[in-house]
Amino acid sequence: MLCLRNITYEDKNRRIIENVNMTFREGITYSILGPNGAGKSTLAHIIMGVKKPTEGKVLLDERDITELSITERAKLGITLLWQEPARYEGITVEEYLTLGGKLNVSESELRRVFEIVGLPYELYCHRFVDKSLSGGERKRIELASVLLLKPKYAILDEPDSGLDITASDLIDRTLKYLGKIGTTVILITHYEKIAKKTEFSYFVCGGKVVRKGFSEEVVEYYKRACGKCPFLEGMSDDH
Amino acid sequence: MIIKMDRVKEYEALVNIYEKEGLDISLFGDRIAAIIISGDKIVGLNNVEGVEIVGEEIENGVKASVKIRDNVELPFPIHLCTGFLKNEGYQRVIFDITVGKNSKVKFLSHCIFPYAKDFTHDAYARITIGEGSAVIYEDEHVHGEGVKMRSKTEVKVGKKGRYTGKFSLTKYRAKELKVEMSVELDDYAVTELVSKIKAVKDDSVEVKEVAYLNGRSSRANLKTTVIAFDNARANVVNEAYGLGEYAKGHVECHEIVKGNADVQTVPLLRVRNDKAELTHEASIGRINEAQLMQLMAKGLTEDEAAGLIIRGLLRGF
Structure with a gap:
């Protein structure tokens, strides 16, 4: 079980996250839903160890992992699909997915994940993970990388961004595959349709958890709340 | 391949090094136009249809002219092998390359100095590319620990011609390396210069790439990557001159530093035509x-x- 306990995060004296508590149980799909600037990606970065909280703890199976590095957390089974995956000159897709040969992956496994992310294996495995790939192609390759790691906890930060109209099917296939291997999914999105694909949701706004519960119910609340959001009042334009 | 009897052993020694280093030994075959140099001797020479290589042994080295006729498209690269198999010494090589019109050729230039401890290599190449021709020139190196290398290449690309220059020294010590490449471009001519260098220990690397975009709608893309470790020093200068109407140039330099290495990059863009456009991109520092x-x-x-x-x-x- 992965827990955020009383997490607060400040950047340049600006409070981005305020006293957030979340619990993610094994094998369940969650979404963190909220408008742009709500603090969703910051929460993803706090779980992954990219950002250290100003206050609060990150617990994994009751162990405090707040001070652990990104690598240490990854070794404990947490990984992150980045909203904007980096480009790597001179590294082929196959090398990238196998982490330069460190990850032992069979060709059939590679083919399987290529199928899930909707890319033809032969056309992509020898291409470079550089600027020659479109944003959508890069995102799909990043998703393939997450699937190959078979993580215990997969944080998917806006997995649909930069993708074409087949994104919804891709997310369905991804959730199905991760569910099958027992991965807990934490899906970050501002689209209610994407959030509905998960079992439970946290609605985050203004750096706070506004609502939590079954996704259907939280999404309905989100649809009603956005437009007359109490957190928008008195907040800066970049909220 | 013409191999002089008294030079067979040197020729074979070079072939053995290619084999050991995983380089392509088929480049020594009869279908490949080639000049094989060891020290100040020409140890092998081969011409194919459309290509005329003439070599001359000079003091401390070799001078060669390579002429490619019009409308020649070679299925294999032209092999320029410069070897020096002793520990110490000096070598200079001069190449004068002329490519006729509408031809398409690739040069593979190998500098093989595997045992060098105190060795200086001076290389000068002048390349003239005729209208509508495309030339790729790839430079690869096998260096011992102590090579001082000074390489200068001057290229003139005719109308609608194309020149791609690739320099790579990443597996062996750079030690003391000075590379200068300059390209003059006529109307609609295109060039791409790419250099990748790794510097370690107390290596000293200087790279200068210059593009003169003289012609209308000429294009240039200069890209240098240097990784400097330990106490290495690197200085990269990329220059582009936009002189022709609608000329476009881009210079890009990326230097990564680890340890106490000292690196700098100097992009220089100069436009003397209000319709020309030049851009640059540089990054320096850690990964x-x-x-x-x-x-x-x-x-x-x-x-x-x-x-x-x-x-x-x-x-x-």
């Missing part, structure tokens, strides 16, 4: 943090992630 973190989130340590990124950056052509 991109986002790249590192994203690999670490897959379980690699920072060093492992950096190693993978550097391996990619320095990958050959």
Whole structure:
């Protein structure tokens, strides 16, 4: 079980996250839903160890992992699909997915994940993970990388961004595959349709958890709340 | 391949090094136009239809002219092998390359100095490319620990011609390296210069790439990547001159530093035509943090992630 306990995060004296508590149980799909600037990606970065909280703890199976590095957390089974995956000159897709040969992956496994992310294996495995790939192609390759790691906890930060109209099917296939291997999914999105694909949701706004519960119910609340959001009042334009 | 009887052993020694280093030994075959130099001797020479290589032994080295006729498209590269198999000494090579009109050729230039401890190599190449021709010139190196290398290449690209120059020294010591490449471009001519160099210990690297975009709608893309470790020093100068109407040039330099290395990059863009356009992009410092973190989130340590990124950056052509 992965827990955020009383997490607060400040950047340049600006409070981005305020006293957030979340619990993610094994094998369940969650979404963190909220408008742009709500603090969703910051929460993803706090779980992954990219950002250290100003206050609060990150617990994994009751162990405090707040001070652990990104690598240490990854070794404990947490990984992150980045909203904007980096480009790597001179590294082929196959090398990238196998982490330069460190990850032992069979060709059939590679083919399987290529199928899930909707890319033809032969056309992509020898291409470079550089600027020659479109944003959508890069995102799909990043998703393939997450699937190959078979993580215990997969944080998917806006997995649909930069993708074409087949994104919804891709997310369905991804959730199905991760569910099958027992991965807990934490899906970050501002689209209610994407959030509905998960079992439970946290609605985050203004750096706070506004609502939590079954996704259907939280999404309905989100649809009603956005437009007359109490957190928008008195907040800066970049909220 | 013409091999003089008294030079067979030197020829064979070079072939053996190619084999040992995993280089392509088929380049010594009869279908390949080639000049094979060892020290100040020509140990092998081969011409094919459309290509005329003439070599001359000069003091401390070799001078060669390579002429490619009009409308020649070679299925294999032209092999320029410069070897020096002693520990110490001096060598100079001069290449005068002329490519006729509408031809398409690739040169593979190999500098083979595997045992060098105190060796100086001076190379000068003048390349003239005729209208509508395309030339690729790839430079690869096998260096011992002590090579002082000074290389200068001057290229003139005719109308609608294309020149691609690739220089790579990533697997062996650079020690003392000075590389200068300049390209003059006529109307609609295009060039791409790419250099990748790794400097370690107390290596000293100087790279200068210059493009003169003289012609209308000429194009240039200059790209240099240097990874400097330990106490190495590197200085990269990329210059582009926009002189022709609608000329477009881009210079890009990326230098990554680890340890106490000292690196600098100087882009110089000069436009003397209000319709020309030049851009530059430079980065200097440690490895991109986002790249590192994203690999670490897959379980690699920072060093492992950096190693993978550097391996990619320095990958050959």
